């Protein structure tokens with residue numbers, strides 16, 4: 001049954017977008033799905049039976065403020081989930097384009113929301129925005145852009161009263177995660193599911209989160225209300241990549257997966273999830289073994305289709 005909510009999503013055909021759409025439609029929420037890409041492959045993998053009456057697809061580049069504002073005006077959403085961004089490697093390779101999309105696009109979303117009177121923006125920051133290493137600062141341009149986005153959200157609340165919730169997912173894994181440096185975790189699970197060998201190109205301790213849990217958080221927040229520019233971590237559960245490999249072996253006993261010795265530094269303490277819990281309550285996280293087992297099963301089901 002339709003819920004009366006209509007959520008405008010940017011970056012909708014990407015990994016998280018596909019997971020979030022599939023959770024929103026299960027709740028009867030209408031979705032205005034926007035992206036520069038018209039490749040719906042990930043969503044088709046996750047939700048082959050997508051209810052066509054709940055989702056409309058639109059090509060929309062977040063760097064084009066005019067088109068974005070016109071589409072928001074036309075579709076009159078009750079909330080926005082802003083995901084469109086370039087990832088770490090693309091921001092490193094094409095920094096000006098990265099800034100145009102990850103910062104310029106973010107400003108365009110807040111401007112469009114301000115003009116249309118939308119009082120619910122959920123956007124993705126990242127663990128990369130958090131200070132780390134000897135400089136006690138983000139360690140790459142992507143992190144600097146995400147940190148800037150958090151400050152932009154704060155100023156839009158201060159100057160214009162636009163409420164927002166910035167969420168900082170960490171290493172999210174699940175079917176459809178095929179881009180970005182930390183997609184190696186998902187590639188390892190997929191390789192194990194399909195009987196192939198894979199080496200995760202780093203060793204680290206970090207938060208490894210199942211995409212279904214993260215999508216659940218966005219879907220719940222999309223129909224909630226709050227005031228202020230809130231910012232929240234989305235988990236405080238830390239694992240090592242060795243524990244990831246053990247969980248993969250628990251699901252696939254003959255898995256040929258390993259980790260390279262190169263150490264990847266990642267913040268692994270000081271997480272604050274209170275702001276998110278204030279908005280949606282506590283979301284039960286799937287233990288690593290369960291999320292990995294489900295991902296293995298889904299990859300095998302897709303391979304068999």
Ligand SMILES: NC(=O)c1ccc[n+]([C@@H]2O[C@H](COP(=O)([O-])OP(=O)(O)OC[C@H]3O[C@@H](n4cnc5c(N)ncnc54)[C@H](O)[C@@H]3O)[C@@H](O)[C@H]2O)c1
Pocket residue numbers: 010011012013014015016017034035036037060061062063082083084085086087101105124125126127168169170171172173177179180182
């Ligand atoms: N996946 C993770 O582990 C993770 C962790 C932390 C933060 N995030 C953030 O979450 C968001 C979604 O991540 P994802 O893993 O789904 O990434 P993704 O790369 O799969 O999806 C991003 C989408 O943005 C779209 N896009 C790129 N440029 C655009 C533009 N100019 N206009 C409109 N759309 C554009 C792409 O076509 C793509 O579909 C991103 O902001 C990312 O930085 C992801």
